[in-house]
Amino acid sequence: xxxxxxxxxxxxxxxxxxxxxxxxxxxxxxxxxxxxxxxxxxxxxxxxxxxxxxxxxxxxxxxxxxxxxxxxxxxxxxxxxxxxxxxxxxxxxxxxxxxxxxxxxxxxxxxxxxxxxxxxxxxxxxxxxxxxxxxxxxxxxxxxxxxxxxxxxxxxxxxxxxxxxxxxxxxxxxxxxxxxxxxxxxxxxxxxxxxxxxxxxxxxxxxxxxxxxxxxxxxxxxxxxxxxxxxxxxxxxxxxxxxxxxxxxxxxxxxxxx
Amino acid sequence: xxxxxxxxxxxxxxxxxxxxxxxxxxxxxxxxxxxxxxxxxxxxxxxxxxxxxxxxxxxxxxxxxxxxxxxxxxxxxxxxxxxxxxxxxxxxxxxxxxxxxxxxxxxxxxxxxxxxxxxxxxxxxxxxxxxxxxxxxxxxxxxxxxxxxxxxxxxxxxxxxxxxxxxxxxxxxxxxxxxxxxxxxxxxxxxxxxxxxxxxxxxxxxxxxxxxxxxxxxxxxxxxxxxxxxxxxxxxxxxxxxxxxxxxxxxxxxxxxx
Numbered sequence: 001x002x003x004x005x006x007x008x009x010x011x012x013x014x015x016x017x018x019x020x021x022x023x024x025x026x027x028x029x030x031x032x033x034x035x036x037x038x039x040x041x042x043x044x045x046x047x048x049x050x051x052x053x054x055x056x057x058x059x060x061x062x063x064x065x066x067x068x069x070x071x072x073x074x075x076x077x078x079x080x081x082x083x084x085x086x087x088x089x090x091x092x093x094x095x096x097x098x099x100x101x102x103x104x105x106x107x108x109x110x111x112x113x114x115x116x117x118x119x120x121x122x123x124x125x126x127x128x129x130x131x132x133x134x135x136x137x138x139x140x141x142x143x144x145x146x147x148x149x150x151x152x153x154x155x156x157x158x159x160x161x162x163x164x165x166x167x168x169x170x171x172x173x174x175x176x177x178x179x180x181x182x183x184x185x186x187x188x189x190x191x192x193x194x195x196x197x198x199x200x201x202x203x204x205x206x207x208x209x210x211x212x213x214x215x216x217x218x219x220x221x222x223x224x225x226x227x228x229x230x231x232x233x234x235x236x237x238x239x240x241x242x243x244x245x246x247x248x249x250x251x252x253x254x255x256x257x258x
Numbered sequence: 259x260x261x262x263x264x265x266x267x268x269x270x271x272x273x274x275x276x277x278x279x280x281x282x283x284x285x286x287x288x289x290x291x292x293x294x295x296x297x298x299x300x301x302x303x304x305x306x307x308x309x310x311x312x313x314x315x316x317x318x319x320x321x322x323x324x325x326x327x328x329x330x331x332x333x334x335x336x337x338x339x340x341x342x343x344x345x346x347x348x349x350x351x352x353x354x355x356x357x358x359x360x361x362x363x364x365x366x367x368x369x370x371x372x373x374x375x376x377x378x379x380x381x382x383x384x385x386x387x388x389x390x391x392x393x394x395x396x397x398x399x400x401x402x403x404x405x406x407x408x409x410x411x412x413x414x415x416x417x418x419x420x421x422x423x424x425x426x427x428x429x430x431x432x433x434x435x436x437x438x439x440x441x442x443x444x445x446x447x448x449x450x451x452x453x454x455x456x457x458x459x460x461x462x463x464x465x466x467x468x469x470x471x472x473x474x475x476x477x478x479x480x481x482x483x484x485x486x487x488x489x490x491x492x493x494x495x496x497x498x499x500x501x502x503x504x505x506x507x508x509x510x511x512x513x514x515x516x
Contacts, residue, residue, distance in 0.1 A: 181472040212377075215440055
């Protein structure tokens with residue numbers, strides 16, 4: 001099943017998603033950008049797509065409209081869009097409720113959320129991206145499943161109320177684990193030590209965690225309740241009160257959870 | 259340069275290190291275990307190694323004695339060891355000072371610390387393990403470099419005072435990043451969501467972080483100072499005060515560091 005799709009947005013998600021949809025055989029009819037130049041830039045990666053900075057899609061041939069914009073912009077943009085009859089409007093956000101599309105002119109609404117961290121410079125293999133889907137309309141949900149399935153075998157139907165939990169979990173799994181690496185990097189640089197030394201450990205830790213589960217994979221002074229080492233490390237970190245407190249709190253949480 | 263080596267300890271490090279040393283052409287003369295049965299089990303992986311539960315090595319042919327035991331046990335074991343003339347005693351710990359070997363009967367002391375997370379069930383590729391070395395004696399340091407070099411091209415000379423910083427950094431990079439995955443897993447399970455959904459995100463996050471550096475790789479609500487989302491997430495976590503506080507504190511630290 002091939003779809004005609006308009007994409008609203010020119011950020012990282014749109015940048016990767018639009019060419020992937022085309023490669024999967026769909027037609028990307030229009031790219032909307034508030035900044036027309038950015039929309040034009042993205043259409044250069046595509047075959048016959050028009051760039052536009054107007055929200056009037058009444059003449060568009062697209063059936064599915066994908067809002068790939070920042071969370072803050074979703075509601076306002078959805079309300080202002082002029083869409084043709086029988087159109088489906090979806091957004092790609094992990095943290096915005098489907099209700100935010102409720103006042104749009106779309107006939108049907110839904111969520112089409114690729115659960116991945118997109119960066120312009122890095123290629124994304126969509127076959128390994130889980131798509132989280134939602135719609136109150138069964139026909140729409142079926143179409144979103146078919147659309148997702150054309151990109152990836154990983155599809156999950158997740159309701160808005162659970163998407164919040166999922167997003168919080170993703171913050172821990174992605175943003176916070178990355179911040180732990182950042183703090184490690186800073187401690188190394190502070191002492192003139194080469195951060196490269198830690199990379200094999202990081203790779204093995206994450207591989208092991210994904211294979212055995214994080215609980216079983218844990219090691220270190222907090223797991224051993226080695227209070228002497230914890231105290232030494234805490235003192236070492238006294239040049240940055242906030243980081244010392246992060247050390248104390250996470251160590252305590254590890255101790256409490258075994 | 260091939261060495262005769264005795265290994266003291268039967269834990270995860272000894273379990274992987276002993277066969278690797280043999281494969282690299284060295285001779286593992288003895289395995290010491292307080293629990294003799296465990297030492298015997300490890301010798302079964304080796305060619306001609308003797309298991310022993312005595313600390314008397316006066317008759318041993320080994321030149322290098324590797325203390326691969328828990329941090330707590332190092333000092334006591336070092337003091338009690340009876341070693342032959344001209345022997346080198348090293349330990350494999352990231353967090354114990356070289357001074358702890360100072361009262362031993364060894365002629366020379368040093369550190370031979372493989373910076374990796376060892377688990378019995380998982381194979382370790384030693385060519386990707388950084389070895390952190392230290393000795394006050396230049397001849398000993400040279401021997402330790404040669405020994406490490408027979409296992410891995412990654413060798414660093416790091417003094418005890420810097421090893422503390424390195425260990426703190428490793429706790430953030432390994433134990434704490436793993437704990438972030440654990441918290442993510444728990445949030446998912448609490449809502450009956452499949453943790454598998456998050457794995458592609460985790461793999462991409464860590465790959466990106468190691469490639470671009472953690473600062474540049476960061477994304478998420480804290481980076482965007484999206485206080486509305488942060489507040490919603492914090493409320494969502496109110497079933498566990500400590501985890502909510504971890505969320506708040508790490509988010510604050512991300513906000514403060516951009």
